[in-house]
Amino acid sequence: MADHEELRRLLQDALGVESVTDLTRLSGGASRETWRFVADGNSRVVQRQRAGDERDMMIEAATVDAASRAGVPVPELLRAESSPSGSFMILDAIDGETIARKILRDADFVDARAALPTQLGRALAAIHAMSSDAVDGLPEADPIAFYTDVLDSLGQPYPMLELVRRWLLEHRPTTGATTIVHGDFRLGNLIVGPNGLRAVIDWELAHVGDPMEDLGWLCVKAWRFGQSPPVAGIGEYEELFAAYAEASGITVDADVVRWWEVLGTWKWAVMCILQASAHLSGAVRSHELAAIGRRVCENEHDLFLALEGRW
Amino acid sequence: MVNPHGAPGAIELVEAVREWIERDVMATSEGRLRFHARVATNMLAMVEREIELGESHAVAHAERLATLGVADDHEFAAAIRAGDLDDRLDEVRTLLRATVDDKLAVANPGYVDD
Structure with missing residues (x-):
C-alpha cells in the first residue's frame, strides 16, 4: 500500500x-x-x-x-x-483488446479482423511518413550486428542460427529509405476494438531504420499466434502491401519484406535464448522463462519454412 | 545396461507429477496460476520425451557432426560463421533439418502440424 x-x-x-x-x-x-x-x-x-x-x-x-x-x-x-x-x-487510456488470442478468435472481433490488414497498412504508412530526424536521440543500429553480439554474449552455439545469419548477410537488401520504425508492431502492442485498430502502443523499441522492418516483423510466424494467414495471423501479404502502397505511395518489394521476416524470426530466436538465460543466470528464476529456451527449435523450423526455395 | 533403481522409472515418476498437476492443480486454479501450471505440465511432458528419445538423438547428432568433421555444436557453429563449410552448405542444411526435427520431437511434437 x-x-x-x-x-x-x-x-x-x-x-x-x-x-x-x-x-x-x-x-x-x-x-x-x-x-x-x-x-x-x-x-x-x-x-x-x-x-x-x-x-x-x-x-x-x-x-x-x-x-x-x-x-x-x-x-x-x-x-x-x-x-x-x-x-x-x-x-x-484507450479501451479495447490487446490479447492476440482473443482478437484472432473471438466472435466480437469478426469485423475487426476484416478491417485490420488494411488499417495496419495505413498505420504503418503513417509511422513511416515521419522523417528519421523527427525525434532526437532515437537509436540506429545494424540489427544483424546487434543480435550477433547478443548471441555471442550468451555463449551457447546455435548452428542453425549461424546458417541463417550467413543467408541474411548475403541477401541483405539495399535500404530504400530511412525513417522512424516502431520496432515491435504486432498484435499485443495494438489496441483493437470491434471495428479494428484503435491505437498503436509500446513504442519503447522505436528506432531509425528501414521501414520494411515493421512490415516483416508483423509477418513473423510467432506473431500469427497459430493462425495461418501471414499478416498478424489475419490477412494476406497482398492486402497489407496494397493498403501500405495506397497510403504511402511506396510500392512494396515482397522480397525485401521477406528478408525482414527472416531477420525477425532469427532475432526472435535470439530473444528466446536471452529470456531463458535470464533464468539460467539466476537473474530471474522462472520455469516459464526456462521453457522459452526450448522454443528456439520452433523458430529454427519457421526459418526453414520462410527460406524454402530461397537459399 | 541394467537399471538398479526399479519401478517406477524416471519417465513414470515425471509422468505421475504431470498427471497430478493436470488432475488436481489445474482443475482448481485459474488465471496466472493455471497458466503457469499448464507451462509446467508441458515442460514435464518434454522431459518424458527427452528421457525416451534423448539417447538415440545424441547418437544421431554425433553421426551428423562426424560427417562434417566437427566435434560439437561449438565447432559446428564457428565453422559456419567462418565460412569453412561454404562448399558444403546443401549438406549442412540437410543435417540441420534433421537436428531441428529431433529437437521439435522433444520440445513440441505438435508444432509442425499447428
Whole structure:
C-alpha cells in the first residue's frame, strides 16, 4: 500500500488533479510497469521505468507525441517526466483488446479482423511518413550486428542460427529509405476494438531504420499466434502491401519484406535464448522463462519454412 | 545396461507429477496460476520425451557432426560463421533439418502440424 500511496501522490502532482483513484496494475516487468487509474473522472495509463534502465523513456514519449502529430492512432501523451528515481509517462487510456488470442478468435472481433490488414497498412504508412530526424536521440543500429553480439554474449552455439545469419548477410537488401520504425508492431502492442485498430502502443523499441522492418516483423510466424494467414495471423501479404502502397505511395518489394521476416524470426530466436538465460543466470528464476529456451527449435523450423526455395 | 533403481522409472515418476498437476492443480486454479501450471505440465511432458528419445538423438547428432568433421555444436557453429563449410552448405542444411526435427520431437511434437 505504501507503494500505491507514493504513486498516487506522484500522479496527482504530475497531472495537477484533485483525485487519483482505482490504481490497477496492468503489467510489470523487471524494468518497467504499467498502471491504469482514474484522474478526476478520466481514465489514464502510467508507464513507470525503474532507475537504472538504459533506455530513455523521454525518447519514447517524444516518439508517441510525434506519431500523434503524424496522424498515427496513438494514446494522447499527457505528461512525461524524468527523475533520478525513475522516469514515467502518463497517457490517455484507450479501451479495447490487446490479447492476440482473443482478437484472432473471438466472435466480437469478426469485423475487426476484416478491417485490420488494411488499417495496419495505413498505420504503418503513417509511422513511416515521419522523417528519421523527427525525434532526437532515437537509436540506429545494424540489427544483424546487434543480435550477433547478443548471441555471442550468451555463449551457447546455435548452428542453425549461424546458417541463417550467413543467408541474411548475403541477401541483405539495399535500404530504400530511412525513417522512424516502431520496432515491435504486432498484435499485443495494438489496441483493437470491434471495428479494428484503435491505437498503436509500446513504442519503447522505436528506432531509425528501414521501414520494411515493421512490415516483416508483423509477418513473423510467432506473431500469427497459430493462425495461418501471414499478416498478424489475419490477412494476406497482398492486402497489407496494397493498403501500405495506397497510403504511402511506396510500392512494396515482397522480397525485401521477406528478408525482414527472416531477420525477425532469427532475432526472435535470439530473444528466446536471452529470456531463458535470464533464468539460467539466476537473474530471474522462472520455469516459464526456462521453457522459452526450448522454443528456439520452433523458430529454427519457421526459418526453414520462410527460406524454402530461397537459399 | 541394467537399471538398479526399479519401478517406477524416471519417465513414470515425471509422468505421475504431470498427471497430478493436470488432475488436481489445474482443475482448481485459474488465471496466472493455471497458466503457469499448464507451462509446467508441458515442460514435464518434454522431459518424458527427452528421457525416451534423448539417447538415440545424441547418437544421431554425433553421426551428423562426424560427417562434417566437427566435434560439437561449438565447432559446428564457428565453422559456419567462418565460412569453412561454404562448399558444403546443401549438406549442412540437410543435417540441420534433421537436428531441428529431433529437437521439435522433444520440445513440441505438435508444432509442425499447428
